[in-house]
Amino acid sequence: MIDQNEFPSDADPFDIAPVRLTVDLGALAENWRDMARRSGSARTAAVVKADAYGLGLEDCGETLYEAGARDFFVAVVQEGVTLRAYAPEARIFVLSGIWPGQERMFFENDLVPVIASEEQLAFWMSVLVEFGDYPCALQVDTGFNRLGLPMQDALALAEDVSRPASFSPVLVLSHLHSGDTPSAASSKAQLESFRQVSAAFEGIESSLSASAGIFLGPEYHFDLTRPGIALYGGEAVNGMKPLRPVATAEARIVQIREAAVGSTVSYGATHQLERASRLAIASVGYADGYLRSLSGSGIPLRTGGTGGGFGFIGGYRVPVIGRITMDLTIFDVTDVPDGAVRSGDYIELFGPNMPVDEVARAAGTIGYEMLTSLGLRHERRYLEAE
Template sequence: MTDDFDDSFSEIETDAFDAAPLRLTVDLGALADNWRDMASRSGKARASAVVKADAYGMGIEDCGATLYHAGARDFFVATVAEGATLRPHAPEARIFVLSGIWPGQERLVFANDLVPVVASEEQLSFWMGLMAERGDHPFALHVDTGFNRLGLSLDDALFLADDVTRPASFDPVLVLSHLACADTPSSPMNRMQLESFQQVVAAFEGVESSLSASAGIFLGPDYHFDLTRPGIALYGGEAVNGVANPMRAVAKAEARILQIREAKQGQTVSYGGTLRLTRDSRLAIASAGYADGYHRSLSGSGIPLREMGNSGAHGFVNGHKVPIAGRVTMDLTIFDVTDLPANAIRAGDYIELFGPNMPVDDVARAAGTIGYEMLTGLGLRYERQYLIEED
């Protein structure tokens, strides 16, 4: 390799996003608008922002800063490490840690002024011991009202509220629970859990309360209490089954088309040869696969979901919706672009995997899953671009 070649090569400047095999566009303006929408729907309650799982795959730093700028002053994360990452971007906010606290996490909790959500007798005992040594620090109490996941049992929580022997340092800043079936408004579980939580709120008089995540907000004022916890709705996902989604799309995932190839009638496509072409076809090979969170279950053929009669997923390219051909593979997915005009697509173009033209929940349904999993399952290979909210 000559020095001349090195010099000429170094002068070539290409934007990383424009050159990326995979790219993810995150519309921070849409994110902020969605939070303001959910804050309005929360009525008299304050709206927090749930940014766990790297802000549902969108990036906790940029999304956290945007939501803080939009007005969020209460945040929920899943882990202490997520809280520590968020803290510089939400400097005056309360950051609640849904998994609580365990031995060895004290330094991060106190250094970043995090609020652990105590969810079990073991955590409560550990926390009370810490408070006895260190002095008071805010914490929240999670009560299970029928989900049978995290939280003190209803009976234990009510007993604790009335226990005159409890430590003076037992003074939660929030009691919370979580609805199991809020995405199905007609479910009787919603009313059952509401009535149980109302007992908790009455027992912990004067302590702020929170029951509803995104779907619960849509159930109405009875479910709002003092603080709501919108999550999936902020990122443009569907919160309620069978209802038109009012939220703006936030994420657009795209893959570069690496090759367009001609294939003859009778030939097979992808692993297993599960698709046999019934016509001469044009196939676009895109640089995304299940290693990138584009699930194998999206395949157009050769998987159980297709054998049960459910249709496979589509991509969107240059104004056209195109189906997946054959099986999705680890790094590549094949799309049938035969019906597009010959000049409508070429190698190097990008195909939308999900986004404004391919709603993430529609794509998720083709995979037999939900939008949450599509967003949080994005791999590490996407080059990200953030569209900044205009003041």
């Protein structure tokens, strides 16, 4: 029988993890300060929905609060409940609004619902009748055709003298659908529409711009900006260099194997080697959010001519070869010098040497999806902000 005492138990889980994620909270805080500077006279919120874009709501929320953020946006009420413990004096807006049965969660955690439809508005009015005054925000659709009251309905609501006095929104907001494309004429059209809304709700703060809109200039900033992806090191505007990288994902190399010319690699034998090759088998797959569409071959849905993803190890970019599987990915490390890569080493999947948006484009998607798809198996290390 094996004596368990013979094995050390003090190993750092991060150092032995199959897949791991480093989150630089200092870079996150500095990215928020950068976006606050770019927002000029407008206050700057922080969008932390989807577990802070996959990087951890608790740690990221607390870091952003300590950096100075006092307005936060989450997608659903449960996120707001979690965040409240880490942002005690902040205003926390819930973008999906409020539904019957959620009243206690909102009131006990001092969360602000974003009213985004006629149905929600009617329900909210009934809540106010029963519970009295309570703040809300009002979302108006200026051309997205997603959430928000139709613009004409919002203008009529602003002018409705019979509107209950207890209905007192603290913010009106809308969202640009093409803010990441600076040349899009639609952003100017949405801006003009939102100016009408803002004027109709005189005396109430207004917010139009998420990350991309902040870069469009001061006229888009209004009273409050709402940066999201830019905080986490992703591209906010197409073709523009992102801010500081925040997340680095790595996978351990389980095995390095020699493969003969003419042999095939991975499921479906979709890649045939044209040279004798050295292959590194890494312990990451689509179960960890390393998307199958990054495969080096055998992916009929991917278009645009891309050959698949790359990793970074030993100072070299190395291609994914063959299909990515649930738990394993194969990289071609033939061109990496002998001794520069060994079993047990970690390969960078995305991070400072492999920008997350570059990896995402190889997968036919966007950095948002790469970050929010991170699986549960990543062992996490947070580098504290000063």
